[in-house]
Amino acid sequence: MVISVDAMGGDRGPSAVVAGMAQSAAKNPEIRFIVHGNRDELSRLIARRKALAGRCDIHHAEGVVTMEDKPSQIVRKGSDTSMWSAIESVRTGDAQAAVSCGNTGALMAMSMLRLRKLPGVNRPAIACLWPSVNPQGFNIMLDVGADIRADAHDLLQYALMGTSYARNGLELSRPRIGLLNVGTEEHKGRAELKQANDLIAAAAESGQFEYVGFVEGGDLPSSRADVIVTDGFTGNIALKTGEGTAKLVGAFLKDAFANSIMSKFAALLAMTSLKRLQKRIDPRRVNGGIFLGLNGTVIKSHGSADATGVSAAIKLAFTLAKSDFQNRLAARVAQGAASVDQGESREAAT
Amino acid sequence: MVISVDAMGGDRGPSAVVAGMAQSAAKNPEIRFIVHGNRDELSRLIARRKALAGRCDIHHAEGVVTMEDKPSQIVRKGSDTSMWSAIESVRTGDAQAAVSCGNTGALMAMSMLRLRKLPGVNRPAIACLWPSVNPQGFNIMLDVGADIRADAHDLLQYALMGTSYARNGLELSRPRIGLLNVGTEEHKGRAELKQANDLIAAAAESGQFEYVGFVEGGDLPSSRADVIVTDGFTGNIALKTGEGTAKLVGAFLKDAFANSIMSKFAALLAMTSLKRLQKRIDPRRVNGGIFLGLNGTVIKSHGSADATGVSAAIKLAFTLAKSDFQNRLAARVAQGAASVDQGESREAAT
Structure with missing residues (x-):
């Protein structure tokens, strides 16, 4: 198994990426890497990493895509x-999947250009994991x-791609x-949602x-579904809202425990529990948005990913x-795509 | 000051609503009520409440709007x-504002029908408070x-109405x-967003x-803005995602502390801190979505609001x-509306 790793372009530079690779390599003897960036x-x-x-x-590469670069210029x-x-x-085909911490828009545009869309896919999607x-x-969610x-057809494709990801990435046989x-009743929402x-x-x-x-939005972390399908505008807002809320609660929690000597002492005692909590909501452990619908697997890691984050993204790439x-x-x-086409020809025929 | 209260239709029945009214009345000698529902x-x-x-x-009313009733039938x-x-x-004009815990869709449809839209408003909006x-x-957020x-024009109206709410509800002189x-760069997002x-x-x-x-979604609880403007589809998803995430973190926190005798003991010591946290993220304390853009103020309280929740909604109604x-x-x-019209006639004239 060979994973292709873009070592540049993340907020913490290549040292964090290489540290993440080392973590993965230590845990997983089957993994090999092609690393891209400044050779020296x-x-x-x-x-430095045994x-x-x-x-x-x-693979030496001179240039680096920055977070400020416009996707259109980069392609x-x-x-x-x-x-x-x-x-x-x-x-x-030298590597089975690619991982990058760089500029999401540029990575998507470049992946579209070089890997091309899978036959039958109109719009590729980015899928993320959501603690539940x-x-x-x-x-x-995608x-x-x-x-x-x-x-509506794109949303159907997202459902099919999400199913495949759930089966192979999360081992759910029937997701x-x-x-x-905005509601669970059938008459709610926009026209394309009713059609989808x-x-x-x-x-x-x-x-x-x-x-x-x-x-509904409240079901994203619930047990009602394993895969939540939505358009990229709504999905992006939901993802960032969820991250922002978790961060806010974390900050409130810290404030609450910092309030007095007594509560600092309590926090000390509670440390194990708090660490267990942190591990469950730690965004680094669910790091790795995956691009679906292209001729090749590309994983987008958070720009600010540290070694643990990069390692989580590499693990996902390896599993897939x-x-x-x-x-x-x-x-x-x-x-x-074939079944939709058949359905449509049947409809046209009757 | 007279607040009109719909005592029926909430999940906890009229006793929770009357208990909330009593809480508000005890704190605020200026407040009076017109209460609607079964007289006996x-x-x-x-x-029972001094x-x-x-x-x-x-005001006696025989009928109750249930959560299952369709807005179209109710009107x-x-x-x-x-x-x-x-x-x-x-x-x-007998009351200065109305509060109801009932069916949101029905309340909005009925408010639109009876109060009518303010001149210059195309789509009324529901605004909520978001812990930040x-x-x-x-x-x-609205x-x-x-x-x-x-x-784009509706979004401008939301900005103006949100400004007015922030000034009068949160006492921010220049919100x-x-x-x-989905991003902060000017070229991002849908066409109507660029225009707005x-x-x-x-x-x-x-x-x-x-x-x-x-x-972005992550800014909803941040200090970048006081009022966040969006369409009702996106806003509803964001609101419910935020609530769902806060609930999830709460459940994780409970799990984390329930894990061992030692952590239970720590939780006991940490109780004061945890209660302080709970108070900050307690949705009951920010209870009350407000309908903006009608000829009259209507506050929608959570269907499941208890006495504290109802009291928070009444307090908001009173403040406004x-x-x-x-x-x-x-x-x-x-x-x-006048300034947009002027802008458009200027544009048309040039």
Whole structure:
């Protein structure tokens, strides 16, 4: 298993990325890396890590995509960058998946350009993991920002891709799919949601998922569904709102315990419990948005990811690569597209 | 000051509503009530509360709007209900504001029908308070679900109405307005958002607010803005996502402390701190979505509100009534509509 890693462009620079690679390598003897970025710097950083000895190929890249770069410029002039090079290793088949902490918009635009969309996919999507009370500990939400628009057919594709991701990434044999709306009654919401509701319900049997219908914002961390489907505008707002709320509660918690000597003492005693809590809501442990709907697997890690965050993203890339996720996803999408086409020709015929 | 209270239709029945009224009455000698619902039941409940003696008029209503009732049916056949009657007291001017824990959709439809939209308002909005790190402790978000659509002019109206609410409800003399989007760069988001961005920026000076531009989901509880403007679909998803996340973190926290004898002991010691935290994130204390853009002030309390929740909603109604909010809001909206019209005629003239 070879994972292609863009070592540049994250907020903490290549040292955090290499540290994350070392964590993954120490835990997982099967993993190898192609690392993209400045050769001298990377050689130095990798030489310091025993776990990485003999397990990394370095591909030199002069350029770095910054967080400020516009996606449109990058796709025209970015071919000398580490991000481009990291995607290239997936395109050629040298690596089974790519991981980058860089600029999301640029990574998506470049991945679209170089890997191209899977046949049958109109809009690719970014899927993220969301801490939940479900037994698997996470729900999947998509799209969280690949595209600000999605019509009913796109939402159906998201349901199929989300199913595939849940099966291969979270080992759920028959995932439950929900469609995000402002209420659970069938008459609620925008026209494209009502249409998507019918399309997804009709695809449930052949797609081997369970469709639970409309779900609300409060269900994102609930046990009502395993996969929540929405357009990239709404999904992005929901994702950032959830992150912001968790951060706020964390800050309030810290304030509450810092308030007096007595409560500081209590916090000290409570440390184990608080650490257990932190581990459950730690965004670093669910790090890794995945791009779905392309000819190749690309994982977007948080820009501010530290070694633990990068390692979580690499672990996700490895799990998916090992389950032959890419081919399974392609098959599922092709099948879904065919069944919609058939449905439409049947409709046209009657 | 007279507040009109719909005592029926909440999940906990009229006893919770009357208990909330008693809490408010005990704290606030200026407040009086018109209470709507079953006369016999309400007379009994009110007689038991000393604080309410001689301060309530009861308006008998036979019917109750349930959570399952469709708004469209209610506006046709609901004239015998306590909800209708509660709105009627605002329409006639007998009360300065109405409070109800009932069905949101029905309350909005009925309020629209009986109170009518303010001149210059195309879509009324529901505004909610959101716990934040700002000095005032809360941010305002609107629309959180009055309408699933909003065009650029509606979003401008929301900015003006939110400004008025922030000034009279939160005592912010020059509120900072942000427009919710998937990124802060000007080129991001849907077409109507770019247009609204220009309209709101142009209205800032005459509207006496500060416009901070696009904000993201993570800014809802942040100090970047005091008022966050969005369409009702996105706002509803964000509101419920935030509530769901806070609930999840609360459940995790409980789990974390329940894990061992030692942590139970720590939790006991930490109780004061945890209670302080709970008070800050307690949704009952920010209870009360307000309908903006009608000829009258209507406050929607959570369906599951208990006495504390109802009392918080009544307090908000009282604060707004006392500041002559309704007339100030009307003036602001009229002024905003005029300035947009002028802008458009200037544009048409050039």
